[in-house]
Every structure is written in C-alpha cells, then in structure tokens.
Amino acid sequence: MTDTELRQAGTPAAAKGTATAPDGAAGRPARPVKRRRRFGPDTTKGTVAKIVLLGLVDALAVYVLMMLFLSESWGALAVSSAVVLAINWIYLRKGGLPAKYLAPGVLFLLVFQVFVVMFSGYIAFTNYGDGHNSTKNDAIAAIQLTAQKRVPDSPAYKAAVLAKDNSFYLLFTDPDGKVSLGNTETPLEEISDAGTDSTGKANAVDGYRTLNFQEIVANQQSILAIMVPVSDDPADGTLRTADGSNAYQFKPALTYDDAADTFTDTETGTVYQDNGKGAFAASNGDTLTTGWKIDVGMENFVRAFTDPSLRGPLLGVILWTFTFAIASVALTFAMGLSLAMTFNREDLRGKKIYRILMILPYAFPAFLSGLVWSGILNPQFGWLNQTLLGGATIGWLTDPILAKISVLVVNLWLGFPYMFLVCTGALQSLPTELDEAARMDGAGPWRVFRSIKLPLLLVSIAPLLISSFAFNFNNFNVIFMLTGGGPRFADTDRDIGATDILITLVYKVAFGQGTGRDYGLASALAIIIFIIVATVSAISFKQTKALEDVNS
Amino acid sequence: MNGSASGTVSPTTAPADVDDTTTGHSATGHTTVQDLKAMARRRPFGVWFKDKGWRHLVGITVTLFAIFPLLYVLSAAFNSTGTLVGSNALFSRIDFGNFTALFNDPSRPYARWFVNTMVVGTVTSAATVFLGAMAAYAFSRMRFKGRRIGLLSLLLLQMFPQLLAVVAIFLLLSGISEVIPALGLGSQLGLIMVYLGGALGVNTYLMYGFFNTVPQSLDEAAKIDGASHTQIFFGIIMRLVTPILAVVGLLSFIGISGEFVIASVVLTDPDSQTLAVGLYSFVAQQRSENWGVFAAGAVIAAVPVMALFLFLQRYIVSGLTQGSVKG
Numbered sequence: 001m002t003d004t005e006l007r008q009a010g011t012p013a014a015a016k017g018t019a020t021a022p023d024g025a026a027g028r029p030a031r032p033v034k035r036r037r038r039f040g041p042d043t044t045k046g047t048v049a050k051i052v053l054l055g056l057v058d059a060l061a062v063y064v065l066m067m068l069f070l071s072e073s074w075g076a077l078a079v080s081s082a083v084v085l086a087i088n089w090i091y092l093r094k095g096g097l098p099a100k101y102l103a104p105g106v107l108f109l110l111v112f113q114v115f116v117v118m119f120s121g122y123i124a125f126t127n128y129g130d131g132h133n134s135t136k137n138d139a140i141a142a143i144q145l146t147a148q149k150r151v152p153d154s155p156a157y158k159a160a161v162l163a164k165d166n167s168f169y170l171l172f173t174d175p176d177g178k179v180s181l182g183n184t185e186t187p188l189e190e191i192s193d194a195g196t197d198s199t200g201k202a203n204a205v206d207g208y209r210t211l212n213f214q215e216i217v218a219n220q221q222s223i224l225a226i227m228v229p230v231s232d233d234p235a236d237g238t239l240r241t242a243d244g245s246n247a248y249q250f251k252p253a254l255t256y257d258d259a260a261d262t263f264t265d266t267e268t269g270t271v272y273q274d275n276g277k278g279a280f281a282a283s284n285g286d287t288l289t290t291g292w293k294i295d296v297g298m299e300n301f302v303r304a305f306t307d308p309s310l311r312g313p314l315l316g317v318i319l320w321t322f323t324f325a326i327a328s329v330a331l332t333f334a335m336g337l338s339l340a341m342t343f344n345r346e347d348l349r350g351k352k353i354y355r356i357l358m359i360l361p362y363a364f365p366a367f368l369s370g371l372v373w374s375g376i377l378n379p380q381f382g383w384l385n386q387t388l389l390g391g392a393t394i395g396w397l398t399d400p401i402l403a404k405i406s407v408l409v410v411n412l413w414l415g416f417p418y419m420f421l422v423c424t425g426a427l428q429s430l431p432t433e434l435d436e437a438a439r440m441d442g443a444g445p446w447r448v449f450r451s452i453k454l455p456l457l458l459v460s461i462a463p464l465l466i467s468s469f470a471f472n473f474n475n476f477n478v479i480f481m482l483t484g485g486g487p488r489f490a491d492t493d494r495d496i497g498a499t500d501i502l503i504t505l506v507y508k509v510a511f512g513q514g515t516g517r518d519y520g521l522a523s524a525l526a527i528i529i530f531i532i533v534a535t536v537s538a539i540s541f542k543q544t545k546a547l548e549d550v551n552s
Numbered sequence: 553m554n555g556s557a558s559g560t561v562s563p564t565t566a567p568a569d570v571d572d573t574t575t576g577h578s579a580t581g582h583t584t585v586q587d588l589k590a591m592a593r594r595r596p597f598g599v600w601f602k603d604k605g606w607r608h609l610v611g612i613t614v615t616l617f618a619i620f621p622l623l624y625v626l627s628a629a630f631n632s633t634g635t636l637v638g639s640n641a642l643f644s645r646i647d648f649g650n651f652t653a654l655f656n657d658p659s660r661p662y663a664r665w666f667v668n669t670m671v672v673g674t675v676t677s678a679a680t681v682f683l684g685a686m687a688a689y690a691f692s693r694m695r696f697k698g699r700r701i702g703l704l705s706l707l708l709l710q711m712f713p714q715l716l717a718v719v720a721i722f723l724l725l726s727g728i729s730e731v732i733p734a735l736g737l738g739s740q741l742g743l744i745m746v747y748l749g750g751a752l753g754v755n756t757y758l759m760y761g762f763f764n765t766v767p768q769s770l771d772e773a774a775k776i777d778g779a780s781h782t783q784i785f786f787g788i789i790m791r792l793v794t795p796i797l798a799v800v801g802l803l804s805f806i807g808i809s810g811e812f813v814i815a816s817v818v819l820t821d822p823d824s825q826t827l828a829v830g831l832y833s834f835v836a837q838q839r840s841e842n843w844g845v846f847a848a849g850a851v852i853a854a855v856p857v858m859a860l861f862l863f864l865q866r867y868i869v870s871g872l873t874q875g876s877v878k879g
Contacts, residue, residue, distance in 0.1 A: 040778035064732060071731045097781060101690035102702070105683035105752040112721070112749020113709060119720035128723075339614060342607050349604075354611040356862065358618050363861035365810045367828045368850045371835055372625045375843060381636035383624060413617065474713055476813050481832065503715065503813075510719045511817060519719050526716045537711050 039097075054091050058084070083107070117530070124523035125295055127278050130516035132291045136274075139292040140256055143263065143280070145227065146290070148250040151237060158201040159247040161216055161223055162208035168219065170226055172239060172247055173202045181205060182228040188239070216244040254288070263288065300524035313489045313496040314505075320404070321501040324479075325472040328411045329465055335412060336419025337457070341449075344427050362417035370481025373410045377482075398487050400498035407499050411478050415468070426460050427453070462544040469540075470533055474503045502529050628847035636843040650848035662849055664823055665830040668740060669809050669853070672826055676744050677805040680751040681797050687752050688759035689785050693771060703760070710753040714746070715813040721746055722817045743818045747808055755800045762796040763789065795867045802864050806857055827853045 042050075061084040068077040087107075090099045126132075134142075158173040162181070169183045171194065179202040182188040195204035204210050216223060227238040230249065237251035254263040254272070263272040263280050272280035272288055279291035305311055339358070343351055361369065376383045377396040385392045396406045430453060438448045479485060485500035485508065495508050502525060510522035597605070628639035632649025654662050690696075691703055714721070722737075725746070729736020736742055766789060774784050790797070812828040819825045825833075831853065835846045 039775060039781040039784070042780045043783065046780060046782045067731050073731060076731070098690040098694045098696040098699075101686040101694075101785075105687045105748075105756070108683070108745065108748040109709070109750075109752045112746050113712075113714060113717075113753060116714070116717035116720040116724060116749070117712065119724060120717045123720060123723065339610070342610050345604070345607070348607055350608070350611070354615060356865075357615045358611075359865070360622060360858070361618050363858040364622060364854055365806070365828075365857055367810045367812050367832065368625075368854055369621070371832070371846070372621050372850060375628070375636055375639070375847075376621060376624060378636055381640075383640045386637065387640045413621070417618070470711055471713075474715065476715060477810065480812070484836075506716075507718065507813060510722070519723065522719050526719065529716055530712060533711055 050091065054088070057087065061087075120523045120526050123519055124300055124527045125297060126293055126520050127291075127296045127299075128293050128520045128523075129518040131289055132278050132293050132520075134292055136292040139290050142290045143254060143288055144252050144256060147252055147254045147288075148227075148238065148240070149253040149266075151249045151251045154249040157239065157247040157249075158199075159241045159245055160201065160203040161211040161241075161244050162205060163211055163215075164208045168211075168223055168226060169208060170228055170239065170241060170247065171202050171205060171208075172228075173200065181208075182239075183226050184228065187229050187232070211244075213244075296520065300520045301528075304521065304524060304528075309492045309494055313492050313494065313500075316489070316498070317496065317500050317502060317505055320499070321473060324404075324407065324411075324475075324499075324501055325469050327408055328415060328472040328475070329468050331408065331412045332415035332419045332468070333423075333461075333465060335416040336421075337423045339416070339420045340423035340427050344424065358420060359417040361413050362421075366414060367477045367481055369414055370410065370478050373406075373413070374482050377406055395487075397483050400487055403483050403487060403499050407479060407482055410482055411472070411475065414478060415472075419468075422461065422464055423457065426457050429460070430456055459544075463541070466537060466540045466544070470537060473501070473533060473536075474529065475501070476503045476507065479504050480507070502532075625847045625850055628844055629851040630848075631844060633844060635841060639843055639847065650844040651852075653845050654848045654852075657845075659822075660830070660834055661823055662830070662852075665825055665827045666852065668819075668824060669826040669828075670856075672740055672744060672747075672815075673805045673809040676747045676808045677801045679744070679748055680755060680804045681801045683748065683751045684755035684759050684800060685790060685793070685797065686785075687756045688763045689789055691756065691760050692763035693768075693784075693789075703757070706753055706756050710757070714750045718813050718817055721814060725818060737818060738820050738824060740819070740824055743815060746814060746818065747811070751804075755804065759793070759796055759800060762793055766792045798864055798867050802860055802867075806861065809857060 061080070065077060065080055065084070068080060087103065090096060090103050155175050157175075160171040162169045162171055167183065167185075169181055169186070171179065171181050171191070172188075173179050173196075177200060179191045179194045179196075180188045181191050181194075191202070191205055193206070194202035196202050211219070223244055224240075224242065227240050227250070229238050230236045237249055239247050240250050241247040251266070253266055255266055256263055261274055264270070265272075270282050270286075272282050272286075275281035275287065276294075277291075277296070278294040279287040281287040303310065304314055343354060345351070374397065379385060379393060379395045379398050382396070384396065385394055395402055397403050434452050434456075435448060438452050443451070479499055479501055483497070483499045485495070485504045486497040487499075488495065488497040495512050496505060500508070506522045506525045506529070509518050509525065511517060624639075624642065627642040627644075629650055630646045630648070631639055631644065632647050632653075633639065633645070654660075691699060725735075725737045725742050727736075728742065729738070733739070734741060735745065770788055770792075771784050774788055779787070809826070810828055811826075812832065815826050816829045816832070819829055822830065822833075827849075831846065831849055834849070835842055
C-alpha cells in the first residue's frame with residue numbers, strides 16, 4: 001500500500017480496507033481492519049536533512065558514474081545510473097513511504113547478498129581461476145609478452161638504469177656505440193647527447209637521474225620487469241636486463257598467427273591451438289599456462305564428483321560436514337538443556353555466579369577460541385599433553401579421529417552457553433500447572449521431562465536448533481583456526497584434510513596458499529552448500545510446523 | 553559448600569537418624585515430625601547432596617571447563633617466556649613483557665589492527681542497527697504491496713550467510729577497485745559495504761517482532777498531534793525499542809569483529825587488517841614461538857567485547873529468547 005493509499009484509507013473507502021486485510025494478516029495475527037490515520041506533514045528540519053543527505057548521495061553517485069564512464073564500463077554505468085535515478089525518484093516523490101524506509105537496506109542487500117549469490121552461480125559454470133582470469137585477447141598479449149627467449153647471436157648491449165618521475169628507464173649502448181633509451185611503455189628512442197663513462201658506456205641523460213648500485217639492488221624486481229620493445233611489432237622482441245649493466249634482445253618464443261588463431265613455437269615448430277577449454281594446447285596435450293575465462297557448463301560439478309584426486313576427499317568432507325553440524329547441535333543442546341534443568345532452581349546458592357562464568361566462552365571472540373585451544377591441544381608443546389598428561393605425545397590435532405573429536409569438544413565449549421541461555425529462557429516460560437498435573441497423575445521426573453517438558457520446549461527451541469545447524473554447517477572459524485582442516489588426507493595431493501568442512505574447502509580452493517586459485521570449482525562447491533542448506537532448512541521447517549500443530 | 557562441613561558428622565543429630573533419612577528419603581512421607589525438625593536445623597549431607605549438592609558439583613565442573621582456556625590464555629599473556637611450552641605452568645610468573653613486545657613490532661601493527669577492528673565494527677553495527685530499524689519500522693507500521701513477500705524473503709535470505717559467496721564478493725570488489733580504488737579490494741569502506749549487505753537479512757525479523765510489541769495507539773496519538781513519520785520513528789519507536797537496538801548492535805559488533813573469511817580476502821595490506829586477520833596471520837606460521845605475544849594480543853582483543861557482553865548481558869538474553877519464542 002502506498003502513501004497515497006494510506007491517506008485514502010483514512011477516508012471512508014471500505015473497499016480499500018478489505019483489500020488490506022489479507023496483507024495485514026500475513027505477518028501477524030489477523031485483527032479487525034482499523035481506519036488508518038495519516039502521518040503529519042514533514043517538519044522543516046526533516047526536509048532539510050533529507051535534501052542534504054540526498055545531495056551527498058548524488059554527489060557521490062556522480063563521481064562514481066564519471067569514473068565508470070572514464071573506464072568505459074558501459075554495463076555497470078547503465079545499471080548504476082538506473083539505481084541513482086531510482087533512489088532520487090523514491091525520495092523526491094510524494095508517496096511511497098515504505099520504500100523510503102526500505103531502500104537503503106534493500107540496496108545493500110541486493111548488491112552484496114543477492115547479486116553476489118547469483119554471481120557465484122555464474123562463476124560456478126566458468127573456469128575462472130589462476131591462469132584463466134581474463135579475456136582471450138588479454139591472454140594472447142600476455143603469452144606474447146612472457147614467452148621470451150634471447151635471440152641467438154644477438155649483440156650484447158651495455159645498460160644503465162635511469163629514473164624520472166618515479167618510473168625507471170633503461171639506457172642502452174650497442175656494440176657500435178649507438179645509444180638509445182626506453183622502458184616498457186616508451187618505445188626505444190635514440191639519444192645523441194648522452195654522457196658516457198670511461199668504457200664508452202652511456203650512463204647519463206639530461207633530465208634523468210642515474211641509479212647507483214644500491215638503488216638497483218633495492219628495486220631489482222621492477223628493473224627486471226622492464227621490457228623495452230625494439231619496434232612497434234611485438235614479434236620483433238624486446239630488450240631486457242638481468243643485472244642492470246648488460247642487456248640482451250629477447251624475442252617471443254611463441255609467435256601468434258592471427259588468421260589461424262594459433263601459437264607456434266619458434267624453435268620446435270609445435271603448433272598450439274585453441275582447445276575450446278580456455279587454453280592453447282598442442283596436439284600432444286601440452287597447454288600453455290596462460291589461458292582465458294570461458295563458460296564450461298557443468299564441468300566443475302562433474303569434476304568435483306569424478307576427478308579421482310577430488311572425489312574421495314570431497315565425499316569424506318561432505319560426510320564430516322553433516323556429522324560435525326549434527327553432532328555439534330546435539331551435543332550443545334544436550335549440555336545446555338541439562339545445565340538449564342540443573343540450575344532451574346530459585347533457591348540455589350551461587351546460581352548467578354555459575355551463570356556468568358559459564359557464559360564466558362560465548363562472550364569470548366570465536367576466532368580467538370580456536371587459536372587458544374590449538375595451543376592447549378598442540379601435540380608437541382600443548383598444555384594438555386605436557387602438563388596434564390605429563391609429557392604424552394597424543395596427536396590431538398594430528399590424528400584424524402582425535403582431531404575430529406577435538407573439534408567437536410572445542411565447538412561444544414563455544415556453543416553450550418548459548419543453548420544454556422536459550423533453554424533456561426524456554427524452561428522458565430513453561431506453564432508449571434502441566435508439571436504439577438502430571439505429578440498428580442503419578443508421573444516420575446523422567447516421565448515428566450520426556451513427555452511434557454521436552455515436547456513443549458522443542459516447539460520454541462526447534463527453529464533455533466535448525467538455525468544452529470545451518471550455522472555449524474558453515475562454522476568456518478572453529479575449524480580453520482583450530483586445525484586448518486588438517487590432518488591432510490594421504491590419498492590426494494590437494495590441500496584437503498580430515499576435519500575440513502565444505503566451507504573451509506571452498507576457501508582453500510579459492511584462496512589457498514601454494515595451490516592455484518580455482519574460483520570456478522570453489523563457487524561450484526559453494527553452490528552445493530547452498531542447495532544442501534536450503535533443502536535441509538525447508539524440510540526441517542516443515543517438520544517443526546507439524547510439531548507445532550501437534551502440540552497446539 | 554557449607555553442606556560439606558555439615559555433612560561430615562553433625563554432632564547435634566544422632567548418627568542413626570542420619571542413616572534413616574538418607575536411605576528412606578526419596579519417596580516423600582515417612583519422616584516423623586522430629587526428623588523434620590532435625591532436618592530443618594541441619595540437613596544431612598546425603599539429602600542436601602541429592603537435592604542441591606550435585607548441582608554444585610556439576611556447576612563447578614562445567615565452570616572449570618568453561619573458564620580454563622580463558623585462564624590459560626590470561627596466564628600465557630602475562631608470562632614473558634613467550635613460547636608455547638613456557639606457557640604451560642599457569643601463572644608461574646607475571647610480567648608485562650608480552651604486552652610491550654606486542655606494541656613494538658613494526659611488522660605487526662597491533663595497535664592499527666585494534667583501531668581498524670573498532671572502526672569497522674562500530675560503523676558496521678551502527679549502520680546495521682539503523683538500516684534494520686528503518687526496515688522493521690516499515691514492515692511493522694505500514695501496509696504495502698509486497699510486504700509479506702518481503703518478510704518471507706528476508707527470512708529465507710538469512711539462511712545463506714554471506715561467506716558462502718566469498719569468491720563472488722572478492723571478484724566483485726576487485727572489479728570495483730579497477731574503477732574506484734577507494735571502495736575496492738584493500739579498503740575498509742568496501743568491507744563495510746559488503747557487511748551491510750547482510751544487515752537486513754539477520755536483524756530485521758528480530759526487530760520486527762519487537763516493534764510489533766510497541767502499541768499502535770502511541771503512533772495514533774502522535775499522529776493526532778500532527779507528528780510526521782520521521783518524528784514518530786525517531787521520537788517514539790526508536791526510544792521504546794532501545795533494548796533490541798542494543799542487542800542487535802552488540803551481536804553484530806561481536807559478529808563483525810570476529811569475522812575472518814571476508815575480511816581476510818578483502819584486506820590484504822597489514823596496516824588495514826582487522827584483529828581476526830592480523831592475529832591469525834601472526835600466529836599461523838610460528839604458533840609456538842609467538843605464543844606469549846599472541847596471548848597478550850588475544851587478551852586485549854577479547855576484553856572490550858567480553859566487557860560489553862557482560863554489561864549488556866540481560867538485554868542479550870532477553871533478545872535471544874524473544875527471537876526464539878517469537879520467531
């Protein structure tokens with residue numbers, strides 16, 4: 001219902017009133033349709049604040065749009081312009097009050113939650129990752145630049161490193177004494193008035209500063225990266241220096257044939273062709289390392305369940321993810337509930353102190369807990385082995401089974417206070433008459449608990465157990481900080497271990513150290529998590545609805 | 553605890569009586585008036601234990617389990633031996649060596665991490681509360697097309713945490729940083745924007761339930777007086793729902809300050825990192841050598857969060873149970 005409708009609803013319109021009723025009944029219990037009174041007029045202060053805020057937003061928007069225009073990202077520019085127009089329309093028009101309150105939150109939600117999820121869905125169907133992170137044209141240019149070999153029998157140049165405006169230049173003296181200057185961006189240019197040293201090597205040019213040896217060493221990386229094109233044609237090769245004093249002419253080891261869309265190795269004559277999988281491949285299957293991003297369809301999903309180095313570990317990880325999530329919920333709930341029952345006595349001394357001390361783990365930052373426990377449980381130096389067990393060497397974090405148990409215990413430590421708090425609250429809201437009535441009928445304490453308290457508790461707690469499951473299903477911090485997913489499986493060369501859950505695997509596949517980044521596969525795994533969590537929540541929420549109906 | 557003293561041997565009651573009451577207690581009735589009098593004066597240990605003592609036993613055991621790791625890290629923080637092994641003898645020495653070392657290492661800008669965490673956490677949670685409250689106000693006080701769908705989609709969306717889309721977030725931000733570096737990879741502003749994407753999903757529903765408990769008649773009265781919607785929102789509703797605002801703000805602050813996955817991907821430069829990312833990278837390589845300094849850092853990182861938590865404990869507990877009972 002818009003603002004104008006709201007206003008009309010204040011006047012007799014009975015038809016409008018009935019139209020609102022089902023809408024109103026959706027969120028909360030149905031109640032008689034009331035005549036709604038209109039809001040008062042905006043205050044001057046409010047109007048001024050609105051104009052100032054909208055002005056700031058628009059100023060920022062104009063800057064963003066300009067940057068988008070300059071970088072020629074037309075798609076993003078179109079979308080952003082539409083968003084800016086929509087924002088202005090929402091806040092400048094007269095009606096549409098709900099939209100004014102919802103717009104900021106919804107905007108962030110749409111971009112950083114809804115859009116990124118859909119984007120993940122798209123990435124899952126590409127080969128995006130290390131070696132496949134750009135377009136084909138970029139890949140071709142990159143291959144031409146990087147695959148370089150020294151031109152056989154080419155002359156040796158003497159070189160000096162110069163600097164101007166924070167960028168480095170190379171000054172070459174060829175064997176005939178001809179001097180030229182350039183860097184990666186600036187093509188070679190002949191210099192006639194260069195200063196030379198005693199050996200005839202040019203080492204100074206007006207307007208440039210010559211680097212000394214220490215400076216060359218300090219800036220080694222950027223100097224090594226300078227490749228001065230010999231001419232406009234990249235196939236002619238470049239001049240490069242390895243030490244800052246000698247330079248050689250390098251030529252692409254691979255030449256690109258535009259018409260045939262192939263690379264040819266200049267030495268062996270091997271022809272690399274577009275293999276349709278985002279890379280150039282030779283007939284014997286060798287591929288060039290730099291490829292480009294293409295859509296691969298279901299391949300990431302297929303690979304996850306068929307690639308021998310991935311299938312076994314992945315199934316293990318999925319199984320453990322479920323085990324971990326279910327066991328965590330069960331253990332924390334069992335412990336929280338027993339504690340809540342134990343301390344659900346008005347007249348127990350020190351109840352408050354117990355309570356505060358027991359919820360401390362919940363207040364302690366979760367990422368620190370994992371790290372602290374990893375110290376306590378450290379097999380070599382940890383407190384548990386060294387002090388409590390007198391120098392034992394039990395692999396609490398290195399044995400697959402023990403590591404799993406350790407993870408569960410630590411997660412119990414982290415999670416039981418929450419369940420304790422929640423169960424205490426729920427227990428206290430239970431009607432005591434039922435309890436008494438059951439006792440009158442001769443039910444023992446266990447029977448009262450099992451047949452009366454537990455079912456009633458579950459009605460209010462079940463949704464929380466489901467969200468707790470969903471949370472633990474993706475409980476990245478405790479696993480990653482405690483074991484890092486380890487100990488690693490022996491039957492794969494990938495970085496996958498016995499305590500890895502799906503989300504830590506996603507992280508490692510996408511951003512892991514040492515192994516190449518594979519965004520496509522990581523997104524495919526994330527999509528699998530999405531599907532699992534959605535299915536489980538849908539089923540279990542249906543179940544709890546049933547539970548509620550049974551009880552009420 | 554006073555029970556154990558009275559339970560050893562109570563000189564006032566006859567030993568035989570003690571045996572009788574302990575064995576025959578659990579069913580109710582058979583005690584005589586004299587027995588009852590005796591019990592009222594000083595209850596035998598067995599009875600006390602069966603009724604309450606075991607609760608204390610459970611309480612002490614669980615408390616030890618709960619606070620031991622905290623004591624351990626506290627002890628390690630004040631023990632400048634610094635290694636993991638050296639930290640094993642709890643509270644064997646107490647000095648501030650680790651704390652001075654913590655703040656004097658340029659390769660590990662702990663003070664920066666701390667400030668970064670506070671800035672990112674505070675800005676994000678304040679904005680989260682504000683955005684969530686605005687949305688909850690709209691859902692609770694206005695009727696519009698798509699209201700029901702909106703509420704349901706929020707409920708659904710909160711099932712899927714943002715960290716699942718971490719790859720897409722990384723690629724989106726790296727795209728943004730090519731156009732506007734100030735909002736892209738490596739920028740805390742970009743990270744805050746990403747976090748705000750989750751602002752509505754988690755909190756609106758909780759706040760919505762709470763907003764509904766504020767009587768509509770208050771709004772109506774204000775409207776008769778000619779109050780505008782902003783005046784009602786800021787002047788009436790926001791003041792009456794302060795507890796839930798505190799809960800949401802605190803929970804999101806705790807959540808954000810401990811968030812690792814997205815922060816580690818977005819914040820690459822050590823100077824811009826948060827505590828979670830910085831402390832992890834610091835301890836990940838050489839866990840046992842850097843242990844003492846890490847523990848000191850952990851203590852300082854945990855103290856503000858824990859203090860806030862305990863200070864607002866009552867609100868949080870009511871928020872948690874309300875969230876659950878009202879769903």
